[in-house]
Amino acid sequence: MKTYNTDVTIIGGGAAGLAAAIEVNKGGKEVLILERGIELGGILMQCIHNGFGIKEFNKELTGPEYAQKFINEVNQLNIPYKLDTIVIEITLDKKIYAVNKIEGLIEINSKTIILAMGCRERTRGAINVPGFRPAGIFTAGQAQRFVNIEGYLPGKNIVILGSGDIGMIMARRLTWEGCNVKAVVEIQPYVSGLLRNEIQCLEDYGIPLITNYSLTKIHGKNRVKGVTISKVDRNFDRIIGSDQFIECDTLLLSVGLIPENELTRIAGAEISSMGGPIVDNNLETTLEGVFACGNVLQVHDLVDLVTAESKRAGRNAIEYINKRYKKKLKGIEKIHLSAGHNINYVKPDNICLGEILGEIIINFRVKNPDRRIQINIKDETNKTLYKKKKSYVIPSEMIELKINLNNMELNPKCNGLIVEVIPQLEPLIE
């Protein structure tokens, strides 16, 4: 069995892994990327539409272009990577075991590990759609891979469930390839993806967007023959008598993404209820010296934010090697950050009190859309330490706050902070 030694091992060679690797390399540490696909770039390689890179490069790139820039840099820097390589185990002492066809089983010893495995799609089972189980049902991302990389079309007459960005982008993509997209069906009363995609992917081509409807049955024993959709009430319960049949041969599911944490679990890191590992403001998981970034931590809506987060993970990994690796330090005091009113989740889960140097970044998503709101950070005694006004919030937008705890009057006995989104308190106007 071959053994490798390095400073930092990065699991995943997509947007997150590449950015973290470059950052580590530039910081003067050795790094090794392990990628399960046959090339670097991850899911970006199949996201051939544009809209990537506005924050990072100040222009609109396609997914492959965005990835290629990082791949080129990895190659220029001679950062080593292994393709077609799957990690099968991470031990408590941070040994990684992986396999590939050429080397067999390999063992990698590193000072730190950065988890950058990305996310996966929710499936039909996760939403429990009744009906038959015929051919012709795809997750949107799987269909995207078939159309854009493998070179095959999933069907001709298509219904898409879920108005997330991937669903809408696939609606346009398939229309451009000569398919007939019959409808995009959304259970919520609003579109879950970006407005821009609603206009440019659906409206441009007259694809009906049917909100407040859920998929209630899949027809066809061998191949999909159609779907029944039904209007739902506020509790998402089907309204009797509202059923509509749509004839189609293909159903695409775009019903959400979940962080891909098989390995995180194997490694023994704690996972939060939203699916990503529990991390502190350094992006360090509950395992010392194991960091997480990108969609494996939280599903981002902009790759630019993945890049920024992953660079941060890379810098923190270097910091760890320089200051904390194999040093017995006193337990670091942490306070818990939790989700309050209208907050779906918040990251990080914990904030290290001892090392607050300047600002820390907080990300969250809301549960429900709202306008004219106020974001508060409160302590346990309900004292507001931070507030910010915002004209609107929507669940599909991940919100980023940069806060500086040094500027806040934090009670030394404070154990936890709560983030909440509440309506702005209107001044009374006569």
Place this chain on the structure above:
Amino acid sequence: MSSSEIYDIIIIGGGVIGCSIARALCKYELKICLLEKEADIAMGTTKANSGVVHAGYAAERKFTKRNLCIRGNKLYSEAVKELNFPFKRMGSFVVAFKVEEIKLLEEIRKRGIEDGILDLELILEKQRIKRMEPNISDDIIGVLHAPSAGIVSPYEMTFALAQNAAMNSVKFFRSQEVIKIDHSDYIFTITTQRNEFKSLNVINCAGLYSAKISKMLGLDYFDITPRKGEYVLFDRNTIQLNKILFPTPTKISKGILVCPTFHGNAFAGPNAQNITDIEDTSTTTAGLKEVLEGAKKIVPNLPLRASIRNFAGLRAVPSTYDFIIDNTDIYGFINVAGILSPGLTSSYAIAEKVIDFLELLGVELKVKEDYNPYRPKPERFTDFSKKELDKKIKEDSSWGRIICRCETISEKEILNAIQGPIGATTIDGVKFRCRAGMGRCQSGFCRPRVMEILSREMKLPYQAITKKGDDTNILIAKTKDLLLKEIIKKEIQK
């Protein structure tokens, strides 16, 4: 195939019953073949089954299925040694919420012990129950414990049976739907949509279609109606169940159970709904709700968010309510029909019974000299130690390419599933043989890779790869095909 070839025995139906009979008969010097309507064996009722190997206390004494079940349960121990399929005797609980139910359980226990299920035990100490099954509801006041009950992977057992039969020269023909059977001069001529087969004896194990087959010969003494059972399957490692959990049975059904699978998933189901369409394996909103509500009574903390699939199976309910295992009025034609629960448990005992009937018919049963009762356990990536793994990959590099990440299935296991005896020819065939695509992502990641391997091995284009046989092709055309066709159409119009 030459039409002059005459088989000693033709088995119609490649479910668990047909395959266990094929396997039981393969040790004799007989020329046997099995005809299956679907593109693969084990794809009907066998596939969508609870996988419970019952202890045998449930059926009424007047039914033959009671004794076949008790006997069948015992025969599993031997079979699993020879055939190496996934089976575990984890024991079952029938749970009681009320005092009247306890009384009923006590009666069931008494009769069970009288009939040879000696280890049945009524447990009334709540603490002990909780210790044995921590996830059980607090409202449960007692359970009937049957330690001999177990869980089997029904389709993997069926593949094992079929593979062992094939190793001992039983021929398997798939995608052969029987459309006609003629009988003259003691020879049966079976016509399928593709071929014609001749045989001296026919065993009808066609499950839901067994009445239809029987009627082809004018044997119209029973009917089969489908009874749908819906299931919800949960992700692995989201709840740890130690026991198969049944509610106290009613007259109609054993009720909705909550049960672990051999591979560490949990499932809830089945409900029971009589339907008319023999092909209707669709799940329903109401049915899934019924399943989850029923299951939650027994296990309140069922991980509802971790459901990964729902499916429905059809029980073949006979008009007689008991198994129909008969030498019929037509000499050489045996019906094995209406095998609903506990059919899976009884399968080995049913095969024994069929052998008895064949003896009565005067079929000569001489054991082959080279009979090999063993089917080796399929090699699994996850079963290897690190050292073995390294060696394996160096011997054959396809062990080093992981295709299904949820279940950690390597390319080699998929190749084995395709190339082995009665190899997979479809996506579902691969999935049920080696579990690629069974995990939480439900083939989101591995499907393109499985298609690539199937396409390469079967020398078929991607568009010809099917999920489960005819008309279930996954992809319709190459990217650009539709646009190019449109261009050509317009040019022609010009």
Place this chain on the structure above:
Amino acid sequence: MTECEDRGIIKTIRCIVCPTGCLVEVRKDIGGEISFQGYTCKRGLEYAQQEHFDPKRIITTTIRVEDGIHPLLPIRSDSPLLKEKLSYAFKIIAKTKVKAPIKMGDILIKGIADENVNIIASRDMIKKKVE
């Protein structure tokens, strides 16, 4: 005559410059003059004007590639193309085949449906190793 037509509104455009999504009304007065109302920023007005007079889109699709490690190469237009010309462009692309190796940014089709718009490669495509 509908209420909208009565008020001279010929179209409404939802602005996508930011997620606020202002509804911009396009009006035509009796003299044929076009005016815009409902935008709340300069970029919004510019967007609405562009969208009304000259709606353009970037093309992002794939093209068939020979000898590459994949059968398709992702491509894009280097600048936006008039919406009405998209369908024609897709057909030209469908008929075209390119050959690996290709570098990101390589021009694959010069002047597609518009002499100022080129189709370029969205990524590198290395040659498939022949075994």
